[in-house]
Amino acid sequence: MKYTASFMRRHGLVPLAEDALAVTVGCAAPPAAPIRRLLEAHHLRPVRFARLSPQDLLVRIQRAAAHGTEEEADAGIRRAGSSRAADADATDATDATDATDDAPAVNLVNSLLNDAVAQGASDIHVEAHRSAVPVRYRIDGRLVPAAGDGKRPLLAPGRLPAVSARLKVLAGLNAAERRRPQDGRFTARLTAGAIDVRFSSMPTVDGESLVLRLFPLGDDRLGLDELGMPQVVYGQVSARIERSAGLLLLCGPTGSGKTTTLHSALRRINRGDRKIITIEDPVEYRLDAEQIQTNEPAGLTFDSLLRRVLRQDPDVIMVGEIRDPETARLTARAALTGHLVLATVHSRRASDVRGRLIDLGVEPRLLDRLDPVLLSQRLVRLRCRSCKTARGCRECRFTGYRGRTGLFGMEGPGGERLTLADDGRAKCEAGLTTEEEVLWATT
């Protein structure tokens, strides 16, 4: 909540949504110019107004007011004071300074997100240490310091609470809560385009650790033919997903690109003639399809959701992870009864997947009938194409690597076999990566 209850009631305004570039405020009728100017100065962003019915507005104001906290109410008193001044058409300049007390945090968060995206980061890590607040980016799977302008750190230690509060507001969380872990997500419209951000805060002895996971929303997501699949794997995967029924299973540790691969496959076949439903934990990348997020406390587990989803007449089902016998059984049954099912399983190698499913209670003869495509995946860094040296260059931040590609292993169908090591060897021989990378990724 960004406004006090009295401010909302007096002006008939309620904050609805907020991202890096704009704020949406609900109202029964657009407010007068001084109030508009005050809001823009307060948020430092364009403010859009969404028309609500008087009843809806009232309900939303009551709900927003009920969620206020003492700290926010304190801050709000000052803002309400300045809004009164604006009412009286007093000097807008002083109101603006008064109302923009968190402006540096807004700018810091914006520049942090813009910088991270420009550097190609997948995550931003802000840590609270005793005497510093190191900010690091995860680029191509490894953490590197976010140098800022190269001289001063991006974040002075004193700014951490304000930045944390700002991120919590964006993620719809309680900004005043610093003693409990919180997580949420928001969409940020940045210079380079829109991204989805998953935010997680964790209290530590020296403050709060913040992690932001960045998910691009644009067209820069990889197609199935851009993942680094060996021709034989690409051929089998392409053929399987064009069939009306069958099973494709993918294994590999967290962060090995499994979700990216499954989503690339789903985007390829999402042409409007098949109903696609995904069950994920959590939903990371957005698709133009029905995506469902598991919620264990609410009883929405993979197996219970899968059972219900089957009644929704789907053609294609994506199961985020098979980790219990019931989900394994339902997945196999769905694939045998005319659905295309894509799923991930927790095992290290494609050759272990069959055994894993049997451990989970799937009958071997069902697996024989399904003849699934079993894949394993890892990610390896690509050798920098600008320098092609171990010493590196500016382009690769002197690491010798830039960008990543998938390593794939495959079992079946029909007994066809390729190991991660086979693919690793081929990619080293082609000069795409190094033996060190293959070793790091596959052991």
Ligand SMILES: [Zn+2]
């Ligand atoms: Zn280089």
